[in-house]
Amino acid sequence: MLKIYRLKKNLFAVFLLICATISAQTTRKYSNEFMNIGVDAAAFGMANAVVASSQDVNSGYWNPAGLVNIEDNELSLMHASYFANIASYDYAGFAMPLDDRSAVGLSVIRFGVDDILNTTQLIDDQGNIDYNRISLFSTADYGVTFSYARKLPLDGLNFGVNAKVIRRVIGDFASSWGFGLDAGIQFEKNNWRFGLMARDITTTFNAWSIDEEQFATISGAVEGQNQELPETTEITIPKLQLGIARKFVFHYDFVLQAEMDLNFRFAETNDIVSSSFASVTPALGLEFGYIDMIFVRGGVGNFQNVTQLDGSDSVNFQPNIGVGFRYKGIQVDYALTDIGDQSAALYSNVFSLKLDWSIFR
Numbered sequence: 001m002l003k004i005y006r007l008k009k010n011l012f013a014v015f016l017l018i019c020a021t022i023s024a025q026t027t028r029k030y031s032n033e034f035m036n037i038g039v040d041a042a043a044f045g046m047a048n049a050v051v052a053s054s055q056d057v058n059s060g061y062w063n064p065a066g067l068v069n070i071e072d073n074e075l076s077l078m079h080a081s082y083f084a085n086i087a088s089y090d091y092a093g094f095a096m097p098l099d100d101r102s103a104v105g106l107s108v109i110r111f112g113v114d115d116i117l118n119t120t121q122l123i124d125d126q127g128n129i130d131y132n133r134i135s136l137f138s139t140a141d142y143g144v145t146f147s148y149a150r151k152l153p154l155d156g157l158n159f160g161v162n163a164k165v166i167r168r169v170i171g172d173f174a175s176s177w178g179f180g181l182d183a184g185i186q187f188e189k190n191n192w193r194f195g196l197m198a199r200d201i202t203t204t205f206n207a208w209s210i211d212e213e214q215f216a217t218i219s220g221a222v223e224g225q226n227q228e229l230p231e232t233t234e235i236t237i238p239k240l241q242l243g244i245a246r247k248f249v250f251h252y253d254f255v256l257q258a259e260m261d262l263n264f265r266f267a268e269t270n271d272i273v274s275s276s277f278a279s280v281t282p283a284l285g286l287e288f289g290y291i292d293m294i295f296v297r298g299g300v301g302n303f304q305n306v307t308q309l310d311g312s313d314s315v316n317f318q319p320n321i322g323v324g325f326r327y328k329g330i331q332v333d334y335a336l337t338d339i340g341d342q343s344a345a346l347y348s349n350v351f352s353l354k355l356d357w358s359i360f361r
Contacts, residue, residue, distance in 0.1 A: 031204070031206070031234050031235070031236040031237075032141075032143075032166055032168075032178065032204060032206065032236045034089075034109065034111040034141045034143070035109065035143050035164070035166070035199075036199075036239070037089060037111070038061070038062075039058055039061045039062075039076070039078055039091045039093065039107070039109070039352075040058040040061075040062075040076060040078060040091075040333065040352050040354075041078060041322055041324070041333035041334055041335040041350040041351055041352035042058075042287075042295070042297065042322060042324055042331075042333040042335070042352065043058065043062065043285075044080075044320055044322060044335035044337055044350045045285075045287075045297030045298065045299060045320055045321060045322020045323070045324075045333070045334075045335040046259065046285025046286065046287055046297050046298070046299040046320070046322070047283045047284065047285050047299025047300050047301035047302070047318065047319075047320050048062075048261070048283055048285070048299070048301060049243065049259045049260060049261040049283040049284055049285030049299055049301065050062050050063075050243070050259060050261075050285065051063050051184075051195040051196070051197045051241045051242070051243035051259075051261050052186060052193040052194050052195030052243035052244055052245040052259055052261070053193050053195070053243070053245040053257060053259050054066045054195075055069035055070075055186075056069070056070060056074060056076075056095075056354065057070065057074035057075065057076045057093045057094065057095040057105065057354065058076050058093055058354075059095070059105070059147075059149070059160070060093050060095055060105035060106070060107045060145060060147040060162070061091075061093065061107055061109075061145065062197065063160065063184035063185075063186055063195050063196075063197045063241075064105065064147040064148065064149050064160025064161060064162050064182065064183075064184050065149050065158040065159050065160035065184045065185050065186040065195070066149070066158070066160070066184075066186055066195075067095050067103040067104070067105050067147060067149035067160055068097075068101065068102065068103050068149045068150065068151050068158045068160075069158075070095055070096075070097055070103055071097065071358070072096075072097070072356055072357045072358045073094070073095070073096040073097075073356075073357035074093075074094070074095050074096075074354065074355065074356055074357065075092075075093070075094050075354070075355045075357075076091070076092070076093040076094075076352060076353070076354045076355075077091070077092050077093075077352060077353045077354075078090065078091040078092075078350065078351065078352035078353075079091075079350075079351055079352075080348050080349065080350040080351070081348065081349065082348055086113055087111065087112065087113045088110075088111070088112055088113075088114070089109075089110070089111045090109070090110045090111075091107065091108070091109050091110075091352075092107065092108050093105065093106070093107035093108075094106050094107075095147070101150060101151040102148070102149060102150040102151070103148075103149050104146075104147060104148050104149075105145075105146075105147035105148075105149075106144075106145070106146055106147070107143075107144070107145045107147070108142070108143070108144050108145075109141075109142065109143040109144075109145075110140060110141070110142050111140070111141045112138055112139065112140030112141065113138065113139050113140075114138040114140075115136050115138065116136065116137050116138065116139065116171070117134055117135075117136065137170075137171030137172065137173075138169070138171065139169065139170045139171060140168075140169050141166070141167075141168045141169075142166070142167040142168070142169075143164060143165070143166055143167075144164070144165045144167075145162050145163070145164050145165075145182075146162065146163045146164075147160060147161070147162050148160060148161055149161075156187055156188040156189055157185070157186075157187045158185065158186050158187075159183070159184065159185045159186075160183070160184050160185075161181065161182065161183050161184075162181065162182035162183070162184075163179075163180075163181055164178075164179065164180045164181070164182065164204065165177070165178070165179060166178030166179070166180070166204065166206060168206070168208075172211055173210065173211055174208055174209065174210045174211065175208070175209055176206045176207055176208040176209065176232075177206070177207055178204050178205060178206035178207070178236075179204065179205060180199075180200045180201075180202060180203070180204030180205070180236065181200070181201050181202050182197065182198060182199045182200065182201060183197075183198050183201055184196060184197040184198065191246055191247040191248070191249075192244070192245070192246055193243075193244070193245040193246075193247075193259075194243070194244055194245075195241075195242070195243040195244075195245070196240070196241070196242055196243075197240070197241040197243075198238060198239075198240055198241075199238060199239040199240075199241070200236045200237065200238045200239060201238055203235045203236060203237060203238065204235070204236035205233065205234075205235055205236075206233065206234045206235075206236070207232060207233050208232035208233065208234070209232065210232060237265075237266055237267060238266060239263070239264060239265055239266070240263075240264040240266075241261055241262070241263050241264070242261065242262045242264070243259055243260065243261040243262075244259065244260055245257060245258065245259035245260075246258055246259075253290060253291050254288070254289070254290060255288070255289040255290075255292070256286065256287070256288050256289075257286070257287045257289070258284075258285070258286050258287075259284070259285050260282060260283070260284050260285075261282065261283045261284075261285075261301075262280055262281075262282055262283075263280065263281050263282070263283065263301075264278050264279070264280050265278065265279045265280075266278050267279060270304045270305050270306065271303065271304060271305070272303040272304065272305060272315060274305070281301065281302060281303045281304070282301065282303060283299065283300070283301030283302070284299060284300055284301065285297065285298070285299035285301075286298050286299065292326065293325065293326050293327060294323075294324070294325060294326075295322075295323065295324035295325070295326070295333075296322075296323055297320075297321065297322040297323065297324070297335070298319075298320065298321050298322075299319070299320045299321075300317055300318065300319045300320070301317065301318055301320075302316075302317060302318035303315060303316070303317045304316045304317070318337065318338050319338065320335055320336065320337045320338070321335070321336055322334055322335035322336070322350075328359055329355060329356035329357075329358050329359035330353075330354075330355060330356075330359060331353070331354040331355075331356075332351075332352075332353055332354075333351070333352045333353075333354070334349070334350065334351055334352075335349075335350040336348075336349060336350075337350065
């Protein structure tokens, strides 16, 4: 009985944590973080340092300005597992040119944990344990992004915008809708590329709805620790990504692309450079290609100041590697993140597939 009581108490604590994350009209450092994970195994292999160089269907996420470089319809799919396969992260993107100066895109992201045991009703009013009262629920975050890109009159300069719809669901307990905008530009001159991506430029607003009946079933689970219903709005503050990339061609068949990005958050965090105004962490990615068919990638990013158990500080970072293969409009990519366990994040295997409609013509 004590074990069951502790289980119920732990679930109640989890629900309190959920409520705390959606308290009213609060500007948070890490709101809607699932939208910052990234997409495409090729980008993960380069530590997500692709803001300046992204020029395919995945640009709808990384920098919508890059969509103007696609020549035909493109489709991208990705799957990754997180936290020892407890959570699944999936992405699908589609983009198409409208004419020789503009393009549109649509992408969908889902990050979810499924089949979570709900034991809040395990013990009935008489104190009896009934395992038939256990149910399952899922918690999932969805992001749908509509993108538009256009070439500007200045040769090599492009811009793009995203309109985002956020849907977050925590079983029958709570759900929310959110809306936001992104904007990006890219400029290319010779073998140099520059990119700027501003996320949540208007701030992204989330409005939560909490099921009061569901909340009431557990609000008194721990005597003397009843929780009031939290208020239900949150705001995601803007973020900025600045990138510079350079392509090196060797003997026509060998190409090396290098990019360095600076990721800005306008809040004090554990990033390697941090102040009350803004925090900055760099990312560096390399891609080596042979005859535009075989690719080997590496990157390092997510530099964080971490306090150790003995009170000392150290800098953690996340190294990644990846490989890719392209043939006649079909591209398959793989990335392994956090090589050598140099950061607090767990390593993940990321797979993605990209199709160019030209293979069907």
